[in-house]
Amino acid sequence: MSGGPWTRLVNACRVWIRNFESWKDFATASLVGTVAEPLLYFVAIGYGLGRFVQPIDGRPYIAFLAPGLIASTAMNSAAFETTFGSFTRLTEQRTYEAIVMTPISVGEVVAGDVFWAASKSVLAATVILGIMLPLGLVHTPWATAVLPLAFVVGVMFGSLGMVWTALAPSYAFFNYFFTLVVGVMFLFSGVFFPLTGLPGWAVWAARVLPLTHAVALMRALTGGRLEASLWLNAAFLLAFTLAAFGFAKRLIRRRLIR
Amino acid sequence: MEPSAPVTPDAPLVRAEGLVKAYDGEPVVKGIDFEVRRGECLGFLGPNGAGKTTTINMICCFVRVGGGTLEVFGRAVDEDPRAIKRRLGVVSQENNLDPDLSVAKNLHVYGRYFGLPGPERRTRAAELLGFVQLEEKADAHIRTLSGGMRRRLTLARALISSPELLILDEPTTGLDPQARHLVWQKLRALNRAGVTMLLTTHYMEEAEQLCDRLLIMDQGRIIARGTPEGLIAEHIGADAIELFPRKAGRDSRDGGPRPEAAMRLLSERADHVERAGDEVYGFFRDPAAARAILPELAGLDFLHRRATLEDVFLRLTGRELRE
Numbered sequence: 001m002s003g004g005p006w007t008r009l010v011n012a013c014r015v016w017i018r019n020f021e022s023w024k025d026f027a028t029a030s031l032v033g034t035v036a037e038p039l040l041y042f043v044a045i046g047y048g049l050g051r052f053v054q055p056i057d058g059r060p061y062i063a064f065l066a067p068g069l070i071a072s073t074a075m076n077s078a079a080f081e082t083t084f085g086s087f088t089r090l091t092e093q094r095t096y097e098a099i100v101m102t103p104i105s106v107g108e109v110v111a112g113d114v115f116w117a118a119s120k121s122v123l124a125a126t127v128i129l130g131i132m133l134p135l136g137l138v139h140t141p142w143a144t145a146v147l148p149l150a151f152v153v154g155v156m157f158g159s160l161g162m163v164w165t166a167l168a169p170s171y172a173f174f175n176y177f178f179t180l181v182v183g184v185m186f187l188f189s190g191v192f193f194p195l196t197g198l199p200g201w202a203v204w205a206a207r208v209l210p211l212t213h214a215v216a217l218m219r220a221l222t223g224g225r226l227e228a229s230l231w232l233n234a235a236f237l238l239a240f241t242l243a244a245f246g247f248a249k250r251l252i253r254r255r256l257i258r
Numbered sequence: 259m260e261p262s263a264p265v266t267p268d269a270p271l272v273r274a275e276g277l278v279k280a281y282d283g284e285p286v287v288k289g290i291d292f293e294v295r296r297g298e299c300l301g302f303l304g305p306n307g308a309g310k311t312t313t314i315n316m317i318c319c320f321v322r323v324g325g326g327t328l329e330v331f332g333r334a335v336d337e338d339p340r341a342i343k344r345r346l347g348v349v350s351q352e353n354n355l356d357p358d359l360s361v362a363k364n365l366h367v368y369g370r371y372f373g374l375p376g377p378e379r380r381t382r383a384a385e386l387l388g389f390v391q392l393e394e395k396a397d398a399h400i401r402t403l404s405g406g407m408r409r410r411l412t413l414a415r416a417l418i419s420s421p422e423l424l425i426l427d428e429p430t431t432g433l434d435p436q437a438r439h440l441v442w443q444k445l446r447a448l449n450r451a452g453v454t455m456l457l458t459t460h461y462m463e464e465a466e467q468l469c470d471r472l473l474i475m476d477q478g479r480i481i482a483r484g485t486p487e488g489l490i491a492e493h494i495g496a497d498a499i500e501l502f503p504r505k506a507g508r509d510s511r512d513g514g515p516r517p518e519a520a521m522r523l524l525s526e527r528a529d530h531v532e533r534a535g536d537e538v539y540g541f542f543r544d545p546a547a548a549r550a551i552l553p554e555l556a557g558l559d560f561l562h563r564r565a566t567l568e569d570v571f572l573r574l575t576g577r578e579l580r581e
Contacts, residue, residue: 003340011371018367022358094354101318101348102371102419103340258281258321 008111011104015112016119018099034124038073039131042066045192056194059223063137067218068191070128070146071153074121075211078154079182081117082161082248083174089113090165096256106253110162114245117161118154125150132222140224149221152241153214157182159244166251185211210240269332270295271423271454272317276326279312286312288478289326294423299445299455301469303462303567305575308475310458311351314425317456318348331422344372347421349412351428351458355400361411362387362396365418372419379418386414390444406437413444424448426457430464442467462567472567476575486567493573494565495529495543499551502559503536520558527551534577541565 003011023030042065050061057064089095099109125146132138164177189211195203206212213233220230270293279287287309294300302310315321317330319339328335330342356364362383369379387393390410395403403411409429416424429445430438445468449455459465465472466486474482474489482489501524521538525531527547528540542548552562 010373014370014373017370018356018359021363021367022356093357094350094352095356095358097320097350098354098356098368099371100320101343101346101350102368103344103373104371105340 008108011108012111012115014104015099015109016116019113019116034077034120035127038069038124038128041069065192066128066132066137067222068215070125070150071211071214071218072186072191073124073128074150074153075157075182075185077120077124078117078158079161081120082113082158083165083177084171086113086162087165087168087171100256106256107249110249110252114155114158114162114248117158118151121150121154122147138222142224142226143222145221146218149214149217152237156210156237156241156244159241159248162248163244163251166248166255185209190215210237213237271331272456273329274327277313277316277323277328278326279316279321279324286478287324290480292473292480294454294456296454297452298470299449299457299468301465301472302458302475303460303465303472303571304475305460309478310475311427314427314456314458318346318425319343345422347416347419347424349416349426349429351431353408353412355408355411357400361392361398361400364400364411365415368415369418374419382418386417390414406433406440409433409437409441413441422454424453424455426455428458430461462571466567474571474574481574489570490565490567493570494541496545496565497542497548498563498565498569499524499540499548500561501538501555520555523551523554541569
């Protein structure tokens, strides 16, 4: 495929703009879906259940929960976009087919869709961060790094969703993904309870889940407690993201170009 | 940026040699040779499953070449798909307009895929909406368009980048006669303006109306090629007589010719005879020979007409259903 990285990025952006153009007409409805759900958890679990939970690391439970919810929301919105959204564009609407008849390649279509999904993650993260700020849940300017981190989390789960899209015979197939992958990570990656103090095998199992590393980083960045071990989290996250992205591109190409 | 491809004015835009393709071990294109010459309208005519769509999808770099040679604009398709796709306009068989965008946005967004700058996209889109007579639908939603409007919009979309080669996969399938004739009119105008076209169809009339040259495909092979008139002359001749059995309730009048005798006569005199159910088709190279037996058929149900491309097609591909 001709063209350097710049051409490829520009082409991916052209696909991104296509998604933006179709999204902006009903942005409000979409935003409610992206943002309302984490806010409901925020209130119900953070304040409702949080009243009965002792402070964690010297801070109220809501301060523990909020950065975890940024990570899980970034995961959810990206995963949703590249499954139900991308699958519709790949199959029913034949949008991918129409795009790859132009100078744009399959890899660039996948990149455009995944970047779009990740942009939705950033948007959701921005909203949650904006709510945390007046509530005194942000302790350091490092918290702004949550936004690029949300993008990486979005690329990772957008790519994973895309892998499922490439393999899916029908929409029902996504139930496996949302129950066994996204659902498990939502509950066992340290969003709701600390992993420290769990039995050793449980800690190791949690470390395999990529969301665990995103949650640890989010929490450190908003809480201002930066440690050297966070580099390991970041390295794992990036490696997993690159692998998932490469895998997604290959599988979609295999499905689309016979 | 734009590489000047090694194409001289007379060089073919597409050249295939021994082109093959199989899906999961099932061969669908079985070694075909053809060229698309600059300025012409070439038609692939064939029944369903003949391999037409697969062949053009290989030209569009949407299906991988299974074997043999396929050059588009003078270079192998797998060498640089992006450079090839930049110069192609494609009207796919299935509707793949973007249902999330309005009519005008469909053109804008597609123009952006080709890297056209904003002002050029706007002028091209306005021009093309006028060309396909959809100006008043610019802000309409795709779902509100009729089948004919969608086809015209798909055509406009394929033209946004001013392609050198326009590829059309069954451009009028499913359209009513009015919509079909409007699309034909637009395609003829484009061809006259110098756009090279490659189209697939299973409408004989479409092939005769639009194509300078035809390739008849069946079961993955090209089984005949030539101009529409040339194919008729070569394979059928000039005239056809169709003879139908008597309809129930219309008994033969006394003294009238017996259908069996007439069928025998037709079978003996025609250069070629085909039977479909109870009907007999006789084909004549010499129109005088056809006219000569007409008196003997008086009182029977028959039709005397000029041979058509449809006769050629059915002769070559048989009359069995293709599903």
